[in-house]
Amino acid sequence: MPTEEELFDAVDALLAGEPEMPPPAERARLREAAGITQARLAQALQTTTQSIKNWEAGRSEPRPPRRQAYQRLLDGWIAQYGAQSQAAPAAPATFTGATAGSSPQEPAARIEAAAPVATKPSVSSRRPGAKKAVAKPAPAPAAVDPRFENGPLAVLDVENGQVVAYCVGGLVLDVPAKSLPSLVDWTLTHSKLGAPRLHPLGKDSDPLIVLTAAAAVRYGLPEKLSDEERRAGRLPEGHKVCKQLAKADWQLTQRGFGPWARIYRPAEAGQRRCVQLCVVSWDALDVRDWGDKDKGLLPATLPPGELARVLGTFASRVLTPRGTTAVTGLELMTALRPPSRRARDEETGEWRTDADGQFVRERIPGSLPERLVDAVPCEVPDGHPLLAHLPRFYQRGPAEMLMEETYDWGRPLTDEECLKSHVVGIDTNMAFAAASNGTVVGLGPAVHVKNPDFDPKIPGSWLVDLSHVDLDPRLPSPFTRTGERPEGPAWYATPSVAYAVKLGYPVAPIEAYLRPDSGRYLDPWYTRLKDAYLATMADLGVTPDLEGQEFLDAMAASKTVDPELTMVLRAIKATAKGGIGKLRERPRDTPFGQPWPALARPTWRPDIRAAVLSTSRIIMHRKIMKMAQRGLYPVAINSDCIVYPSDGPSPLDFLPATPGPGEFRLGVTPGLFKYEGSQTTLWAEAQYEQDGPHTNIARIIKSGGHAATDDGE
Structure with missing residues (x-):
């Protein structure tokens, strides 16, 4: 809190008229010339590093009494290093991935540039309008x-x-x-x-x-x-x-x-x-x-x-x-795929109206219907009105309930794997969003069919026995969350059954709920989230052209570049994950067998969630099979994190130097992988001894301690 003397000095300065401060870019140049970091300057002026960033980006101005102290410091630096000519434009700022406090033109300025900015200051503005930060070349922004x-x-x-x-x-x-x-x-x-x-x-x-x-x-x-x-x-x-x-x-x-x-x-x-x-x-x-x-x-x-x-x-x-981010993820789907539009008369070209004079609306191709689609018994969660006839605590099995989930699997290390020095985890970037890209999902209502021929082009839920699919015991089954081999008939989404066919195994569905009205509903949703994710990662210094050690170094540095951008990044990822989970929102404080509010919206579609999670798990398994051809087998998978034995603590110690098609590849693009964490093999053995042979070390590979589950909801 400023003292009375400081406040009087500030008032006297106002009466005397304050000298004009150097422009924001000049303030940054002077500080750099003096070799002072933003953090050190903030400490000297008893303010935050973010305030220094704001002053140097032109988003805000210092207030008394700090304004006078800052002015005095700048005047001193001008005397030492000279003032930059106002006629000479400042050099364009480029992001180099420096840590916070080391560069005057850093990501906080790009946050401003990324958001919509007023074309002129409002007449009621209390402060000067923000000045645009000079950033690396980019397409001209759209008109406001x-x-x-x-x-x-x-x-x-x-x-x-x-x-x-x-x-x-x-x-x-x-x-x-x-x-x-x-x-x-x-x-x-x-x-x-x-x-x-x-x-x-x-x-x-x-x-x-x-x-x-x-x-x-x-x-x-x-x-x-x-x-x-x-x-x-x-x-x-x-x-x-x-x-x-x-x-x-x-x-x-x-x-x-x-x-x-x-x-x-x-x-x-x-x-x-x-x-x-x-x-x-x-x-x-x-x-x-x-x-x-x-x-x-x-x-x-x-x-x-x-x-x-x-x-x-x-x-x-x-x-x-x-x-919430989950709600926003769901709202984004509708914003990009509106359900309907006003209908025109084909002959006259005029808007059609009903008997009450209201405009008639028609469904937009590729969108979900505005009216609710009837639920399917095998796809709904426990507590749904369709299951009200079942006992309160009745446990449905795989032959009664579609259980398409991400992996939660682990196995003990073999003797040969115990000779490795480390276990290393890698994590899929934006796994659910990446899985949604290109996935064909049902749009309209389901059709119930007995003993159908399997068609991989029709999305739906299939009751089929895949227990005959026999793989290497060091690999998880591609058809269950636990990685255990199915024991008999079970409900699967189309991507799971299609994968069994691709592996060369015959399938004979017993019955199915199929949705012939289908499309790639989530493609624009994926594109929007992908672009947001890549733009934010680029602001943090990680770009798609980075590979190998250069990528790993950039990812490590990105965690300390800008806390505010890190918050944006977390929200983008949570929106992608939560949006998919929200498609099958469960009841909360609702009596068993009674409808809950989520069931009233057209975007309550557990079948779409199942298709995405099935695709995500199958993509993971397909890559595992590719790596197995190189003699590399995973020891644990938790959702989108997979752990391999390694001769060192880095993913580069076990991943192929030149990844082939379909193999694990490091990179920032959604669907590629980043480093999650590593521990010693002795640490892994201790976990098995403590918690049993099927401990999932992928859950705790990052921290070495406890971690929350990740089920897409």
């Missing part, structure tokens, strides 16, 4: 939609008694709203927040308002939810803020006013009137998806400007967050 010139979202905080909105690009707006209903009105009429649709026939993204703890309290909300409210996931309907909204004719969705709330009025003249609200202090941004407790990356503790950049970058590359 004037409706959303302030970006997709704003983070609201309270400063000196005034509510301010931190937008992307460093823009900060005054918020005149005194109540939550007036805040919603201001957002829709004056904020110019939102994002254009991702598909020409889709919907624009509603503006997102993120409330810090101080802003939540300012608008009459509790700083934290009570235990009862947290269990319910919402405020009680009688809360004063809910009453204020109802009195102003604003409505809430069925999930009520929780950490993520949608506040709306019915559309008028085809225009949506909806605002998405996110209350950070209510744990709206799950630290497991957006942060890292071990590294102190907590969304709720980020300064509002930094949080706006993190969420803005995610919004520009993926989608404006609409709930």
